[in-house]
Amino acid sequence: MRSLCVRVRRGEGESVRKKLLEKGLLDRALHVDRDDDHIYLPVLAAPEGMETEERDFKERTRGERDYKVLADVPEGLRALLPTSFDILGDIAVIRLPEELLPHASQVGEALLRASPRLRSAFLDRGVVGEFRVLDLEVIAGEDASATVHVEHGLRFKVDPRRAYFNPRLATERRRVAALVKPGETVVDMFAGVGPFAIMIAKLARPGVVYAIDLNPAAVELMRENVALNKVDTVVPLQGDARQWVFDLPCADRVIMNLPHSAVDFFADALTRLNLGGTMHLYHICDRGDFQGVLDDLVLKANGMGVRLEVLRGEELRTYSPTASVFSADLLLSGWL
Numbered sequence: 001m002r003s004l005c006v007r008v009r010r011g012e013g014e015s016v017r018k019k020l021l022e023k024g025l026l027d028r029a030l031h032v033d034r035d036d037d038h039i040y041l042p043v044l045a046a047p048e049g050m051e052t053e054e055r056d057f058k059e060r061t062r063g064e065r066d067y068k069v070l071a072d073v074p075e076g077l078r079a080l081l082p083t084s085f086d087i088l089g090d091i092a093v094i095r096l097p098e099e100l101l102p103h104a105s106q107v108g109e110a111l112l113r114a115s116p117r118l119r120s121a122f123l124d125r126g127v128v129g130e131f132r133v134l135d136l137e138v139i140a141g142e143d144a145s146a147t148v149h150v151e152h153g154l155r156f157k158v159d160p161r162r163a164y165f166n167p168r169l170a171t172e173r174r175r176v177a178a179l180v181k182p183g184e185t186v187v188d189m190f191a192g193v194g195p196f197a198i199m200i201a202k203l204a205r206p207g208v209v210y211a212i213d214l215n216p217a218a219v220e221l222m223r224e225n226v227a228l229n230k231v232d233t234v235v236p237l238q239g240d241a242r243q244w245v246f247d248l249p250c251a252d253r254v255i256m257n258l259p260h261s262a263v264d265f266f267a268d269a270l271t272r273l274n275l276g277g278t279m280h281l282y283h284i285c286d287r288g289d290f291q292g293v294l295d296d297l298v299l300k301a302n303g304m305g306v307r308l309e310v311l312r313g314e315e316l317r318t319y320s321p322t323a324s325v326f327s328a329d330l331l332l333s334g335w336l
């Protein structure tokens with residue numbers, strides 16, 4: 001297939017390939033081509049500052065891009081290979097059922113072969129501690145979990161072994177950012193490496209976004225991400241959000257992305273919300289229970305002398321066979 005491409009001298013291909021991947025410009029449906037002197041990287045559009053030319057490329061077949069087809073596992077187990085896994089920058093993070101654990105490295109190798117942009121694959125052995133970091137075991141490639149993840153054109157330094165980051169929340173972060181009005185004071189109580197806060201600072205025009213996290217490593221990465229994305233309205237703060245909120249000005253918007261226990265912080269957050277302000281609360285519960293949780297929050301607010309309106313309550317993603325992660329937009333609409 002004829003495609004636009006970037007020609008680089010052999011030996012210099014890897015850094016250019018990485019640059020193109022970061023910009024989302026490498027055409028992964030086509031094979032990279034080579035001759036004696038050069039490597040030809042097919043691109044979706046002409047990258048700024050790079051010369052391009054046209055050339056014929058071989059298309060990757062579906063099988064070549066599907067790790068499930070490539071994985072060297074016993075045929076009887078192939079159906080157990082997960083359909084979904086996370087990609088953070090140039091690493092893949094996958095959970096495997098018990099039966100596939102002895103074949104984890106074959107699965108890792110298949111992930112890398114199916115997606116040439118990937119440098120490493122990790123087995124996700126679960127979430128650890130109150131910082132919600134991942135216990136990761138390398139199953140292919142380099143044992144280095146730090147990477148740069150691109151989300152809606154923003155770049156986030158992440159390291160899931162040191163600080164929480166969930167690439168599946170990209171759409172939700174963008175949705176929340178689109179709601180922020182100019183000049184708002186926003187408090188992100190459980191900010192991690194800063195994706196909500198930085199997305200808001202970049203896509204909206206807040207007055208200030210206070211971004212709190214208990215995990216010092218998350219705040220360190222957040223500071224780097226603030227610099228990387230050149231935002232000047234995000235204030236990273238390390239410590240317990242329950243204490244910080246009382247040292248900060250009242251907010252027009254509070255983000256509470258700590259789905260296992262955000263409701264325990266509800267009353268404190270509500271007292272620090274301006275009238276007319278919105279709370280974005282994330283919560284994990286059995287699918288049949290969410291409406292009851294919302295009703296309880298409204299009653300709790302009423303008990304504190306204020307009116308709370310549920311603007312929106314939505315299932316974001318499944319968490320287990322019976323439970324899901326929900327998001328709620330709650331408006332502090334007046335005094336009772």
Ligand SMILES: C[S@@+](CC[C@H](N)C(=O)[O-])C[C@H]1O[C@@H](n2cnc3c(N)ncnc32)[C@H](O)[C@@H]1O
Pocket residue numbers: 130131132163164165166169189190191192193194195196212213214215218239240241242257258259
């Ligand atoms: C589910 S993560 C959310 C991170 C971020 N909002 C995101 O979308 O990537 C929850 C974060 O809350 C932090 N955390 C837990 N308890 C906290 C507390 N009491 N005060 C501030 N941060 C806390 C954890 O370290 C973790 O980074």
